[in-house]
Every structure is written in structure tokens, then in C-alpha cells.
Amino acid sequence: MKIDVCFTPNDFTSKDYYGYHAVVIDVLRATTSIATACANGCQCVIPVKTVEEAFSLKAQNPDAVLAGERSGLLIPGFDLGNSPFEYTKDRISGKIIVMTTTNGTLALNKVVAAQKIYVMAFANAASIVTALHQAQENTIIVCAGSEGKFSLEDALCAGLAAECLSHEAELSDTALAAQAMYRDFAADLFTRVSQSSHADYLCSIGFKKDVALCLQQNTIAVVPVFAANAITA
Amino acid sequence: MKIDVCFTPNDFTSKDYYGYHAVVIDVLRATTSIATACANGCQCVIPVKTVEEAFSLKAQNPDAVLAGERSGLLIPGFDLGNSPFEYTKDRISGKIIVMTTTNGTLALNKVVAAQKIYVMAFANAASIVTALHQAQENTIIVCAGSEGKFSLEDALCAGLAAECLSHEAELSDTALAAQAMYRDFAADLFTRVSQSSHADYLCSIGFKKDVALCLQQNTIAVVPVFAANAITA
Numbered sequence: 001m002k003i004d005v006c007f008t009p010n011d012f013t014s015k016d017y018y019g020y021h022a023v024v025i026d027v028l029r030a031t032t033s034i035a036t037a038c039a040n041g042c043q044c045v046i047p048v049k050t051v052e053e054a055f056s057l058k059a060q061n062p063d064a065v066l067a068g069e070r071s072g073l074l075i076p077g078f079d080l081g082n083s084p085f086e087y088t089k090d091r092i093s094g095k096i097i098v099m100t101t102t103n104g105t106l107a108l109n110k111v112v113a114a115q116k117i118y119v120m121a122f123a124n125a126a127s128i129v130t131a132l133h134q135a136q137e138n139t140i141i142v143c144a145g146s147e148g149k150f151s152l153e154d155a156l157c158a159g160l161a162a163e164c165l166s167h168e169a170e171l172s173d174t175a176l177a178a179q180a181m182y183r184d185f186a187a188d189l190f191t192r193v194s195q196s197s198h199a200d201y202l203c204s205i206g207f208k209k210d211v212a213l214c215l216q217q218n219t220i221a222v223v224p225v226f227a228a229n230a231i232t233a
Numbered sequence: 234m235k236i237d238v239c240f241t242p243n244d245f246t247s248k249d250y251y252g253y254h255a256v257v258i259d260v261l262r263a264t265t266s267i268a269t270a271c272a273n274g275c276q277c278v279i280p281v282k283t284v285e286e287a288f289s290l291k292a293q294n295p296d297a298v299l300a301g302e303r304s305g306l307l308i309p310g311f312d313l314g315n316s317p318f319e320y321t322k323d324r325i326s327g328k329i330i331v332m333t334t335t336n337g338t339l340a341l342n343k344v345v346a347a348q349k350i351y352v353m354a355f356a357n358a359a360s361i362v363t364a365l366h367q368a369q370e371n372t373i374i375v376c377a378g379s380e381g382k383f384s385l386e387d388a389l390c391a392g393l394a395a396e397c398l399s400h401e402a403e404l405s406d407t408a409l410a411a412q413a414m415y416r417d418f419a420a421d422l423f424t425r426v427s428q429s430s431h432a433d434y435l436c437s438i439g440f441k442k443d444v445a446l447c448l449q450q451n452t453i454a455v456v457p458v459f460a461a462n463a464i465t466a
Contacts, residue, residue, distance in 0.1 A: 007240065007383070150240070152406040173385040173429050177414050184413035196406050 002138040003165055004172040005158045008145035009103075009110040017140045022114035023128060023161065024226070025121065026144035027153040028198050029082045029207075030104025032121040032214045033067075034231055036084040039124075039222040041093040044230035047105035048098060051075055057098045065092055068100040072205050075100070083210050084123070103151075107144040108226055114140070119224035119231055122157055126218040129164040136168075141175070152196035153215070156182050156189070160217070190215050235371040236398055238391045238407040241378035242336075242343040250373040255347035256361060256394065257459070258354065259377035260386040261431050262315045262440075263337025265354040265447040266300075267464055269317040272357075272455040274326040277463040280338035281331060284308055290331045298325055301333040305438050308333070316443050317356070336384075340377035341459055347373070352457035352464055355390055359451040362397040369401075374408075385429035386448070389415050389422070393450070423448050 004020075006012045025031055034045050042065075048054050051070070055077070058064050068075055069082035080086045082101055099105055111117055115137070120128040132139055141161060143154035159182025162175040171179060185192050190212060193199050199211045213219075224231045237253075239245045258264055267278050275298075281287050284303070288310070291297050301308055302315035313319045315334055332338055344350055348370070353361040365372055374394060376387035392415025395408040404412060418425050423445060426432050432444045446452075457464045 011382075149244075150407050150410065152410055155410055171428075173431075174383050176425075176428060177383065177385055177388055177410075180414040180417035181410050184417045192409075195404075195409060198406075 001136050001169050002172065003162055003169040003175045004140045005155070005162065005174040005178045006140060006142045007150050007155055007174060008148055009107045009142055010148055012110055012140065012142050014113045017114065019138065020114055021116045021118070021132070021135060021137045021139045022111040023118045023120045023132070023139060023141040024104070024107045024111060024144065025141060025154045025157045026101070026104030026107060027121050027157050027214050028202060029084060029210055029214055030099070030101040030144065031119050032123050033082055033084045033087050034099070034119050034224055035121050035124040035220050035222050037087040037092050037097055038224040038231065038233035039220045040087055040089045043094055043096050044232045045097045045099050046230050047108045047226070048100050049106060049109055051100055054098045054100045061096055064096040064098050067097050068105070070102060072202055072207065083207065084213055085210065103144040103146055107142055111142055117226035119226060120157065120161065122160070122215055122217045123220045124222050125157065125160050127221050127223050129161055131223045132161065132165060133168065146198050151198055153193050153199065156185055156193065234369050234402050235405065236395055236402040236408045237373045237405040238388070238395065238411045239373060239375045240383050240388055240407060241381055242340040242375055243381055245343055245373065245375050247346045250347065252371065253347060254349045254351070254365070254368060254370045254372045255344040256351045256353045256365070256372060256374040257337070257340050257344060257377065258374060258387045258390045259334070259337030259340060260354050260390050260447050261435060262317060262443055262447055263332070263334040263377065264352050265356050266315055266317045266320050267332070267352050267457055268354050268357040268453050268455050270320040270325050270330055271457040271464065271466040272453045273320055273322045276327055276329050277465045278330045278332050279463050280341045280459070281333050282339060282342055284333055287331045287333045294329055297329040297331050300330050301338070303335060305435055305440065316440065317446055318443065336377035336379055340375055344375055350459035352459060353390065353394065355393070355448055355450045356453045357455050358390065358393050360454050360456050362394055364456045365394065365398060366401065379431050384431055386426050386432065389418055389426065
């Protein structure tokens with residue numbers, strides 16, 4: 001199997017990756033929150049691009065939970081922000097979550113034509129790596145990035161997958177690069193990722209605990225899969 | 234000073250980097266050949282985007298040397314290809330070289346509005362790092378990449394610069410990533426970069442010696458600068 005990495009959603013085209021499985025990563029914080037929600041028994045997460053779409057879906061499903069962020073903050077009229085700490089069993093068990101975030105849900109919608117779409121974060125990395133190992137399919141890992149730009153933490157999470165699969169997969173240039181980044185950062189991930197621009201921004205608006213949680217590896221055993229417009233475990 | 238890296242020329246916009254100095258890297262092989270040409274006493278290198286522009290400039294300067302490649306190979310009617318081994322003193326000393334390559338000369342033309350533009354490869358890395366250290370200016374390192382896509386060897390060369398300047402510069406996410414890649418690859422650069430797609434392609438068309446030469450560090454002490462449409466030492 002081939003493993004390739006797009007450092008931003010802009011680098012992804014359906015044509016280049018026809019027949020591939022896809023993995024979407026937005027470590028800070030969308031895919032960590034989605035993995036948490038799936039582990040805590042939500043019915044599904046429906047990722048949408050705009051706040052308007054979210055309200056429109058809520059109108060059709062009055063029990064749905066509206067979740068997401070703009071500029072990292074709770075959206076007025078929404079139930080939950082984008083912190084994984086908010087996605088507790090008492091709030092989301094059995095619920096449909098309609099979610100819109102700046103980068104993660106956009107990236108999910110970009111790869112919607114892929115054969116199969118996994119949702120990955122450091123939190124559920126081992127589960128996703130196991131799923132990719134079992135599938136043995138060509139896979140494109142798409143980093144959500146930050147407003148179209150490279151995000152260090154997403155690339156490092158892609159690099160963790162590349163490192164784990166390097167003995168059985170053919171790695172592209174970007175996968176080799178991500179693997180090398182991860183290997184260099186691994187021993188001191190939290191301290192060094194705190195230097196990254198998005199981690200720094202989240203800390204500045206009060207989410208230092210979120211950053212610490214999102215950089216912990218293998219805290220959740222869940223394989224969220226995005227199909228037919230919804231993510232389920 | 235800030236050090237930022239664009240992994241492809243598409244990531245560069247003049248607006249984002251207003252007032253910055255720029256460094257252009259196309260390790261395999263344009264910027265290695267340009268550094269070699271400057272070290273061997275060419276009058277200047279004029280980078281152009283198209284074969285037609287090159288022939289047009291040659292018509293105006295009959296003594297000019299036409300150089301470059303398409304798909305890695307000599308362009309029909311041109312004097313030199315894109316191998317640094319071709320840019321010998323006897324061929325290019327005192328000459329105007331008009332050069333067009335698939336990625337490197339395109340990248341140079343993309344950053345043309347920058348305050349100052351340096352041409353870097355592994356071959357002249359130490360000289361460029363010294364120049365950046367002395368300048369103490371915000372700098373954007375633009376990797377030429379490969380037909381709009383990420384190139385491992387260019388990112389690693391950017392990472393070498395980031396690593397050398399890390400104690401005095403503020404590194405962006407991409408600069409931190411490139412630095413980490415370089416640190417992980419450094420001990421065995423040639424063997425591991427040979428896995429990269431462009432190195433593999435060049436080896437397949439007979440340029441294994443070029444790849445080996447282009448990955449050697451600090452073999453030339455030269456600081457090529459691109460200004461007023463021409464590169465001079």
C-alpha cells in the first residue's frame with residue numbers, strides 16, 4: 001500500500017487520489033473532539049461547512065446538538081464549542097452532533113469522494129493505524145491545516161501514522177517528511193508543539209488544557225468513519 | 234528575524250511576505266547548477282520561464298549560453314542541460330547564461346518582488362546561512378518543489394538553513410517542520426533522499442552522479458543574488 005500526505009486540504013484533488021482511502025487530521029481540535037464524541041456514544045457527527053447549514057440541519061432535527069467554533073470560540077446560538085472536554089457522555093450520548101469548524105470540517109468535506117474516510121487525532125492514533133494496517137489500501141492522509149496553511153501538529157500526527165506503517169507501506173515524499181518530523185519531535189512533543197502558531201493561539205485564548213489533551217496519544221480506542229454525510233464509530 | 238518556509242512556490246504570495254528577503258532552493262538541480270555557474274565565473278544567469286523566452290534573449294545576445302531542461306533532459310537547440318557538471322569554467326566563464334527549468338526558474342520568477350533574493354543549494358548552504366545571519370532580515374525560503382508539489386530535498390535544504398539559524402531566528406511552523414526533517418535525515422542524507430521521487434526519477438534517466446553531487450554540503454563558497462532579472466555572485 002502507498003501512504004501519501006497532503007499538508008493542507010488545498011493539496012488534495014480527487015483525481016490524484018482516485019480509489020484511495022482518506023484520513024483527515026485536525027489535532028487542534030476538531031478531530032480530537034470528533035473522536036471523543038464517538039467514544040462517548042454520540043449517534044453521529046455531521047460535519048458542515050457553514051453556520052447557516054448547521055442551523056438549517058438543527059431546524060430539521062430539533063434534538064441535534066450544534067457544535068463547533070469560529071476563531072476558536074463558541075458560535076453564538078450553538079450548544080458546544082470545539083473543546084474535547086465538552087463532548088461528555090451526559091451531553092452527547094445518543095445525540096446527532098452537527099459540527100462546523102474553521103479547518104477540520106472543511107477538510108472532511110473536501111475528501112468526501114474518497115473510498116473510505118477515517119477521522120484521526122493523536123488521541124485515537126493507534127486505532128486508526130490498526131485500521132489502515134488491516135485495510136492495506138492506498139491511503140492519503142489530509143492535514144486540515146490552518147486556514148489553508150500548514151499546521152505543525154497535523155503534520156506530526158500524519159508522521160506518527162507514517163512511522164507506524166513505514167515497514168509495510170511505500171511512503172511518498174510528504175509521508176517521508178512527516179515521518180522525519182515526527183521522529184525528531186517525538187521525545188518532547190508537547191513542549192515543542194507549544195511553539196506552533198495554532199497551539200500558541202489556543203493557549204492565548206485560554207485553551208492550554210485542550211492543547212495538552214489533544215497532544216496525548218492513544219487515550220481513546222475508536223475508529224470514526226465518515227460516510228453518507230455522517231461520522232460514526 | 235523571522236524565518237519562514239514555503240514548501241512550494243504556490244504557497245508564496247508577495248502580500249504575505251512584503252519586505253522579506255527570499256531564498257530560492259531547487260537542489261535537484263537548478264540552484265546547484267546556478268551556484269556552480271556563479272562560482273565558475275559566468276557573467277550572470279538570466280532565469281526565464283519558457284523556451285521561447287530563452288531563444289528570444291539568445292537572438293538579442295548571440296554570445297549567450299542557452300541552458301536548462303524539460304523532463305530533466307537537454308532542450309533541443311540548447312547548449313547546456315541542467316547538470317552542475319556541465320557548468321565548467323571553459324564553457325561558461327564570462328558568459329551570460331539564459332536558463333529555463335521546470336521548477337527552479339519558475340520559483341525565482343515567482344518571488345521577483347522580494348527585497349533581496351538569494352539562490353541556495355546544499356552546495357553553497359554555509360555561504361547563504363552566513364549571508365542571512367549578517368543581514369538579520371525576515372526571510373522566506375521558497376522551495377521550488379516539483380511541478381507544484383512538495384520536494385523532499387528542497388525542504389531538507391530549507392531545514393538545514395532553519396537549523397543553522399534557529400538560535401537567533403523566530404521559526405514559523407513550516408521552518409520548525411523543515412528543521413525537524415533535516416535533523417532526522419542529516420546522518421544519512423544521501424541514502425534516504427535517494428528514496429525521494431525526484432531523486433529516483435533523475436537516477437532512472439542516468440543522473441545518479443548529479444544527485445550525489447547535489448546532496449554534498451558546502452562544496453562552493455558563493456552567494457548568488459537575483460536582482461534586475463539576472464543572478465550574479
